Amino acid sequence: MGTKFVLREDEIPRQWYNIQADMPTPLQPPLHPATKAPVGPDDLAPIFPMNLIEQEMCTDRWIDIPESVLEKLLLWRPAPLYRAHAFERALGTPAKIYYKHEGTSPPGSHKPNTAIAQAYYNREAGIRRLTTETGAGQWGSALAFACSQFGLECKVYMVRISFEQKPFRKMMMAVWGAECIPSPSDQTAAGRKILAESPDTPGSLGIAISEAVEEAVGRDDTCYSLGSVLNHVLLHQTVIGLEAQKQMKLAGDEPDVVIGCVGGGSNFAGLAFPYVRDRIHGREVRIVATEPKACPTLTRAKFSYDYGDTVGMTPLMPMHSLGHGFVPEPIHAGGLRYHGVAPLISQLVNDQLIEPRAYHQLECYEASVLWARSEGFIPAPETAHAIAGVVEEAKRAKEEGRERVILFNWSGHGLMDLVGYDKYLSGQLSDFELPDADLERFAASMTNFPKPQERRRS
Amino acid sequence: MGTKFVLREDEIPRQWYNIQADMPTPLQPPLHPATKAPVGPDDLAPIFPMNLIEQEMCTDRWIDIPESVLEKLLLWRPAPLYRAHAFERALGTPAKIYYKHEGTSPPGSHKPNTAIAQAYYNREAGIRRLTTETGAGQWGSALAFACSQFGLECKVYMVRISFEQKPFRKMMMAVWGAECIPSPSDQTAAGRKILAESPDTPGSLGIAISEAVEEAVGRDDTCYSLGSVLNHVLLHQTVIGLEAQKQMKLAGDEPDVVIGCVGGGSNFAGLAFPYVRDRIHGREVRIVATEPKACPTLTRAKFSYDYGDTVGMTPLMPMHSLGHGFVPEPIHAGGLRYHGVAPLISQLVNDQLIEPRAYHQLECYEASVLWARSEGFIPAPETAHAIAGVVEEAKRAKEEGRERVILFNWSGHGLMDLVGYDKYLSGQLSDFELPDADLERFAASMTNFPKPQERRRS
Numbered sequence: 001m002g003t004k005f006v007l008r009e010d011e012i013p014r015q016w017y018n019i020q021a022d023m024p025t026p027l028q029p030p031l032h033p034a035t036k037a038p039v040g041p042d043d044l045a046p047i048f049p050m051n052l053i054e055q056e057m058c059t060d061r062w063i064d065i066p067e068s069v070l071e072k073l074l075l076w077r078p079a080p081l082y083r084a085h086a087f088e089r090a091l092g093t094p095a096k097i098y099y100k101h102e103g104t105s106p107p108g109s110h111k112p113n114t115a116i117a118q119a120y121y122n123r124e125a126g127i128r129r130l131t132t133e134t135g136a137g138q139w140g141s142a143l144a145f146a147c148s149q150f151g152l153e154c155k156v157y158m159v160r161i162s163f164e165q166k167p168f169r170k171m172m173m174a175v176w177g178a179e180c181i182p183s184p185s186d187q188t189a190a191g192r193k194i195l196a197e198s199p200d201t202p203g204s205l206g207i208a209i210s211e212a213v214e215e216a217v218g219r220d221d222t223c224y225s226l227g228s229v230l231n232h233v234l235l236h237q238t239v240i241g242l243e244a245q246k247q248m249k250l251a252g253d254e255p256d257v258v259i260g261c262v263g264g265g266s267n268f269a270g271l272a273f274p275y276v277r278d279r280i281h282g283r284e285v286r287i288v289a290t291e292p293k294a295c296p297t298l299t300r301a302k303f304s305y306d307y308g309d310t311v312g313m314t315p316l317m318p319m320h321s322l323g324h325g326f327v328p329e330p331i332h333a334g335g336l337r338y339h340g341v342a343p344l345i346s347q348l349v350n351d352q353l354i355e356p357r358a359y360h361q362l363e364c365y366e367a368s369v370l371w372a373r374s375e376g377f378i379p380a381p382e383t384a385h386a387i388a389g390v391v392e393e394a395k396r397a398k399e400e401g402r403e404r405v406i407l408f409n410w411s412g413h414g415l416m417d418l419v420g421y422d423k424y425l426s427g428q429l430s431d432f433e434l435p436d437a438d439l440e441r442f443a444a445s446m447t448n449f450p451k452p453q454e455r456r457r458s
Numbered sequence: 459m460g461t462k463f464v465l466r467e468d469e470i471p472r473q474w475y476n477i478q479a480d481m482p483t484p485l486q487p488p489l490h491p492a493t494k495a496p497v498g499p500d501d502l503a504p505i506f507p508m509n510l511i512e513q514e515m516c517t518d519r520w521i522d523i524p525e526s527v528l529e530k531l532l533l534w535r536p537a538p539l540y541r542a543h544a545f546e547r548a549l550g551t552p553a554k555i556y557y558k559h560e561g562t563s564p565p566g567s568h569k570p571n572t573a574i575a576q577a578y579y580n581r582e583a584g585i586r587r588l589t590t591e592t593g594a595g596q597w598g599s600a601l602a603f604a605c606s607q608f609g610l611e612c613k614v615y616m617v618r619i620s621f622e623q624k625p626f627r628k629m630m631m632a633v634w635g636a637e638c639i640p641s642p643s644d645q646t647a648a649g650r651k652i653l654a655e656s657p658d659t660p661g662s663l664g665i666a667i668s669e670a671v672e673e674a675v676g677r678d679d680t681c682y683s684l685g686s687v688l689n690h691v692l693l694h695q696t697v698i699g700l701e702a703q704k705q706m707k708l709a710g711d712e713p714d715v716v717i718g719c720v721g722g723g724s725n726f727a728g729l730a731f732p733y734v735r736d737r738i739h740g741r742e743v744r745i746v747a748t749e750p751k752a753c754p755t756l757t758r759a760k761f762s763y764d765y766g767d768t769v770g771m772t773p774l775m776p777m778h779s780l781g782h783g784f785v786p787e788p789i790h791a792g793g794l795r796y797h798g799v800a801p802l803i804s805q806l807v808n809d810q811l812i813e814p815r816a817y818h819q820l821e822c823y824e825a826s827v828l829w830a831r832s833e834g835f836i837p838a839p840e841t842a843h844a845i846a847g848v849v850e851e852a853k854r855a856k857e858e859g860r861e862r863v864i865l866f867n868w869s870g871h872g873l874m875d876l877v878g879y880d881k882y883l884s885g886q887l888s889d890f891e892l893p894d895a896d897l898e899r900f901a902a903s904m905t906n907f908p909k910p911q912e913r914r915r916s
Contacts, residue, residue: 075833174880175836372606372634373633376607415566415873419629421629
């Protein structure tokens with residue numbers, strides 16, 4: 001026994017933690033894509049409701065979670081925290097490994113933590129419809145679920161190649177009543193222009209963002225919703241770490257190292273930010289962000305101002321970016337194939353509060369299969385990158401012969417991603433490391449942008 | 459709040475409940491397929507370990523759950539019990555609806571409750587390998603998971619048509635290290651014979667059982683494992699109802715009606731048997747078993763001795779059976795497409811302790827989509843049949859204008875079954891009711907079998 005640490009419903013956190021209140025270097029502002037001047041609330045009003053814009057810019061340390069949001073989160077929260085005894089035994093490590101299980105939500109990942117909050121704030125602001133984009137479909141399905149909970153319509157532009165090759169997430173969205181269409185579509189000017197130029201395009205996340213934003217701009221009853229990167233999105237995910245801190249007390253341990261995988265950065269931030277706060281206040285805890293070697297944003301890309309999308313419609317954000325034109329290899333961890341990373345995380349990496357690490361796809365699958373055969377639950381390929389980081393830490397603890405307490409975010413299950421496992425087990429996958437020349441080529445797209453300051457703690 | 463009722467780890471039941479101790483009419487014995495004499499332990503020894511054979515025949519009321527089984531069950535148990543407030547509102551019913559959420563296990567259903575126990579007892583008996591058959595793959599994946607937990611090899615004969623059309627469950631089995639092959643195969647005499655006669659056969663559950671049993675008979679280190687129907691399988695599922703009874707106390711309610719869907723009967727029995735016991739002891743509670751109109755075993759089939767498989771290798775069991783040659787329509791609730799039903803449940807239906815009901819596929823999907831859009835979690839198509847029963851009870855409560863407490867078993871999630879939802883939402887599904895003539899034709903296959911007694915309580 002002593003495997004699973006469960007909170008009562010009345011122990012769910014009632015406030016989100018806003019790391020902007022504690023950062024040693026304040027966040028630098030996003031810039032208008034045309035004027036390059038700092039973006040103000042009114043610049044964002046065509047696509048976001050004002051209550052979320054205020055939250056995006058807020059620097060208060062604690063922000064109350066509305067009762068209506070709490071009520072929906074309680075459907076699957078507080079999420080359990082586990083001690084991974086069997087995985088420890090499989091690794092033969094003296095390390096103690098804990099994981100926060102975010103796969104228990106209806107769509108199977110951490111994504112609904114913010115989807116529920118965003119749907120709520122939009123409904124409160126009188127919005128009737130939300131648009132968004134999705135790649136593999138994890139975010140689209142989370143927003144579809146959240147909109148069904150608040151009676152909002154939901155329209156998802158899904159990258160065409162995924163729409164055709166990965167039909168199950170779009171079926172999930174349909175069960176929840178959302179409309180999911182392949183992008184580029186003939187429903188927007190951006191989509192029609194691209195279709196006219198290249199009718200057979202597989203689509204891209206950048207194109208899908210353009211379509212979702214264009215529709216939101218053009219309709220008063222409609223806003224746009226994003227599943228990662230932005231400050232308010234990361235804020236909503238901090239319920240993960242705040243719960244984990246209570247559960248680690250129940251377990252009678254404190255983590256020496258906290259690990260999460262990073263695409264845009266939302267699941268990582270959700271677990272890690274409350275621990276980054278501890279670190280800022282002097283507690284010894286290492287915070288490790290893991291990413292794919294095929295998309296090495298934090299480990300190899302520059303800290304620059306860059307667009308959040310491919311076509312340059314969004315504000316310029318201060319972040320580590322491989323360049324908005326970067327097209328990652330088709331690794332199976334679709335949620336980690338993003339050219340940038342959240343400005344909050346980028347700044348904390350600059351300030352040496354977060355250590356980035358990169359792993360190859362094959363070592364991630366190897367770690368994940370060992371996980372499934374010991375701990376039982378099958379991880380998403382994104383989560384596999386966190387587990388690869390855990391394996392490295394656990395092996396080092398073994399070499400050093402010392403106990404070490406590891407906590408990581410098990411961000412979602414892999415039941416919708418079994419094709420990747422199938423290819424791994426049948427030897428069809430390979431590794432890919434980005435050549436320096438490619439890195440420089442894409443970085444060149446940012447040479448004319450303003451430079452953010454890289455202030456570091458000494 | 460007050461939506462989710464969670465037990466602590468130390469509140470997990472430590473004994474299974476054996477309804478054989480309380481049945482007003484004792485179970486009639488299975489008969490040897492050749493001699494038609496009652497089957498003894500030695501007849502079953504070629505395919506099951508003696509500890510499970512003893513459990514199959516045991517009539518003790520309470521049976522201790524071994525510590526090693528409890529430890530594994532704690533990975534996802536105690537499972538949460540929910541009050542379905544949103545579904546109640548969607549139906550506009552005065553009924554209170556509670557559900558036991560069995561979708562939180564690694565494979566996503568109740569099946570591992572017995573898979574874990576069976577893997578444990580086989581390992582204790584010195585068995586190294588288990589064989590089984592699977593149709594859509596829910597049982598095969600549960601046994602694959604359980605074998606990986608106890609270091610056993612696992613070989614799954616999967617009906618060929620499902621193997622080809624539903625590749626995801628077999629990928630899940632592979633992640634857990636099991637070998638899954640299409641049946642009929644060239645690895646058994648039974649398989650080779652059928653392949654020689656009809657090389658293009660889609661296979662059937664009956665053929666797959668024959669192959670799995672043949673392999674278990676032929677190897678000393680190998681036993682066979684079944685996921686439903688048998689007494690010990692239903693016994694292992696009673697943790698569901700025993701937990702639910704504690705959780706209903708937390709909720710401050712007692713059910714007026716308990717509902718579960720029935721294929722072989724294991725998830726239904728798991729929730730219902732502890733409540734059947736209450737009913738036998740005089741408490742007023744109705745127990746409702748729901749099944750598909752396309753496979754109306756309890757509602758329309760005779761109580762007869764019949765084989766558990768199609769080709770007649772298993773003992774004759776006293777049960778409601780559509781006939782071992784019956785081939786149900788290809789409804790999406792693959793787990794409910796079985797010609798028979800557990801002898802324990804059959805006898806309790808005869809004794810009027812359980813009310814059977816049948817539903818059409820379309821009303822089940824309609825109820826399930828309403829469920830997903832209100833309660834969030836997407837139900838398996840089997841579970842949908844329980845929800846259809848809940849809708850009927852809740853509507854009756856509304857008509858009668860009285861409160862009614864409904865408890866049902868949410869036996870698993872539908873994330874691996876989204877194609878059925880897709881077909882339903884796009885209008886490609888239809889209903890099917892078995893004609894009387896078909897019922898009689900298949901029943902004729904049992905005319906030469908001994909007749910079990912239909913003793914009823916007056």
